[in-house]
Amino acid sequence: MVSDGWEKIRMGVSSCLLGNEVRFDGGHKHDRYITSTLGLYFDFVPVCPEVECGLPIPREAMRLVGDPEKPRLVTNKTGIDHTEKMQEWAKKRVEQLALEGLCGFIFKSKSPSSGMERVKVYDANSIPRNVGVGLFARVFQDHFPLLPVEEEGRLHDMVLRENFIESVFVYKRWRQTLQQGTPARLVQFHTQHKLLLMAHSEQIYRQLGKLVGEAGTLDPVEAFEAYQQGLMEAMKIKPTYKSHVNVLMHMMGFFKKLLTADEKKELLEVIEKYRHHHLPLIVPVTLINHYARKYQESYLLEQYYLHPHPTELRLRNHA
Numbered sequence: 001m002v003s004d005g006w007e008k009i010r011m012g013v014s015s016c017l018l019g020n021e022v023r024f025d026g027g028h029k030h031d032r033y034i035t036s037t038l039g040l041y042f043d044f045v046p047v048c049p050e051v052e053c054g055l056p057i058p059r060e061a062m063r064l065v066g067d068p069e070k071p072r073l074v075t076n077k078t079g080i081d082h083t084e085k086m087q088e089w090a091k092k093r094v095e096q097l098a099l100e101g102l103c104g105f106i107f108k109s110k111s112p113s114s115g116m117e118r119v120k121v122y123d124a125n126s127i128p129r130n131v132g133v134g135l136f137a138r139v140f141q142d143h144f145p146l147l148p149v150e151e152e153g154r155l156h157d158m159v160l161r162e163n164f165i166e167s168v169f170v171y172k173r174w175r176q177t178l179q180q181g182t183p184a185r186l187v188q189f190h191t192q193h194k195l196l197l198m199a200h201s202e203q204i205y206r207q208l209g210k211l212v213g214e215a216g217t218l219d220p221v222e223a224f225e226a227y228q229q230g231l232m233e234a235m236k237i238k239p240t241y242k243s244h245v246n247v248l249m250h251m252m253g254f255f256k257k258l259l260t261a262d263e264k265k266e267l268l269e270v271i272e273k274y275r276h277h278h279l280p281l282i283v284p285v286t287l288i289n290h291y292a293r294k295y296q297e298s299y300l301l302e303q304y305y306l307h308p309h310p311t312e313l314r315l316r317n318h319a
Contacts, residue, residue, distance in 0.1 A: 006041060006310050007172075008041060008042065008043040009041060009042050009043065009103045009104075010042075010043050010100055010101045010103055011042035011043065011044055011045065011102065011103060011104050011105070011168070012044075012045045012047055012097060012100070012102045012104070012105035012106070012140075013034065013044045013045070013046055013047070013105065013106045014029075014046075014047060014048065014106065014107055014108035014111070014114045014152075015046035015047055015048035015051075016028045016029045016030075016048065016108055017029055017030065017031045017034050017035075017106065017108060017152050018030065018034070018035055018046055020046060020048070021057070022048040022051045022057060023057075024050070024057075024059050024060065024062070025058050025061075026057055026058040029108060029152075031152045031155075033155065034106060034152060034155075037313065040312075041313070042168075045097070045100050045102065047097075047114075047136075049086060049089070049090065049114060049134075050086075050113055052089060052093065053082075053086050053089035053090075054085065054089075055082070060075040060076060060077060060078060060080075061075070061076045062074060062075050062076065062082065062112050062113075063076055063112050063120065063122055063128075064112045064119060064120065064121045064122065064132045064134075064135075065121065065122045065123075066123075068121045068129070068131045068132050071083075071121050071132055071135075073086050073112055073113070083135070086113060086135045086136065087135060087139065090135060090136045090139035090140070091139060093136070094139055094140055094143040094144070097140075097144075098143070098144075101175070102144075102147065103147070103148070103168050103172045103175065104147060104148040104149060104150070104164070104167070104168040104171065105140060105147065105148075105150075106150055106151070106152055106155070107134070107137050107149065107150070107152070108151070108152060109152060109153040109154070110153075111134050111137075112132075112134055113134045113136045113137070114134045114136055114137050115132070115133065115134040115137060115151065116133060116134065116137045116141065116149055116150075116151055117133060117151070118132075119131075119132035119133060119134055120132065137149075146171075146228060146232040147171070148164055148167035148168050148171055148232075148235070158315075158318040159238055159318075160238075161315065162315040162316065163235070163239075165309055165313065165315060166196075166235070166309055166315070167232070167236075169308060170193070170196070170231070170235055170304075170308070171232070171235075173189070173193075173304070174189065174228065174231060177189045178224060181224065182220075183215045183216050183220065183223070186212060186215055186223065186224065186227060187212055187215070190208060190209065190212045190227075191302070192302050192303060192304050193231075193303075193304050193305075194209075194303070195247050195250065195251065195304075195306075196303070196304050196305040196308060197231075197234050198243070198246070198247050198250070198305075199239040199243050199244055199246075199247045199305060200234045200235060200237045200238075200239055200243070201233075201234045201237045202243070202246070204230050204233060204234040204237075205234065207230055208227060208230045208231065208234075211223065211226055211230070241274070241275060241277065244274070244281055245271060245274065245275050248271050248274070248285075248288065249271065251300055251303075252264075252267055252268075252271070252288070254297050254299065254300055255267075255291055255295065255297065258291075258295045258297075263291070266287070267284070267288070267291070270284045270287055271284050277319055278319065279319060280316060280317050280318055280319045281316040282314075282316040282317050285306060285316060288300070288306065289306050289307075
């Protein structure tokens with residue numbers, strides 16, 4: 001069951017990752033983390049470029065050839081070129097997906113249609129280089145440049161996994177803010193995400209703070225567009241141990257007149273252990289959450305940094 005307060009998020013995904021038998025050989029690439037864990041929080045919109053553009057199951061395998069920036073999509077043995085068919089379909093499909101309210105997309109890695117990076121591109125001598133982007137993935141990312149995207153293989157990296165899922169939840173909250181579209185709502189969103197932004201990029205955090213401070217004098221549409229650009233740019237920057245420690249110490253400052261000597265010592269010790277990679281981030285965050293509730297520190301209680309995504313996903317449990 002989804003945790004209280006978490007509404008399911010619309011998420012695009014390569015269809016084969018859900019266990020659908022749509023691959024060239026009639027098989028699938030079922031990813032149980034996606035379906036069993038993320039499926040509790042995401043409402044998936046499956047996409048299979050090859051099948052949806054009219055190719056059969058099974059079918060001849062395909063690959064990218066030629067210029068990595070403008071590769072051709074051709075079948076391995078017969079050399080049939082499906083580039084135009086795929087591109088025309090992709091352009092129409094992204095227009096349809098724009099109506100789905102997606103907050104992210106999980107692509108199938110290495111796919112000549114859906115791989116988002118390091119896809120094999122074969123030169124004139126049939127020598128491959130891992131320098132390409134799948135045809136559909138390229139069209140999708142060009143159409144939705146700010147949408148969080150990731151590949152299923154990269155989700156095995158805990159840092160990349162956390163950053164992607166955190167970005168998806170931020171984007172979902174941002175879409176809700178856009179629906180109201182008032183300067184006051186923008187101020188509220190920024191206030192609640194200050195520490196989270198600080199962990200990703202202190203420079204962009206300050207730039208967005210300045211933008212929000214001037215929002216009342218700016219054209220609302222331009223202000224929201226500029227904020228969204230900066231917000232998602234910041235979310236692409238992965239936090240470091242150093243940036244997290246900076247935020248943790250900043251939060252500790254809110255308790256300087258409240259904590260007992262033993263509580264201060266304990267919190268500092270926990271933060272230091274995290275700094276040296278001896279504890280996962282969830283430990284100091286849980287302790288600060290405890291103190292925020294104990295001492296009713298209202299500013300911290302509203303910070304999404306302390307609860308950016310469901311605890312059950314265990315995204316901050318890695319050291």
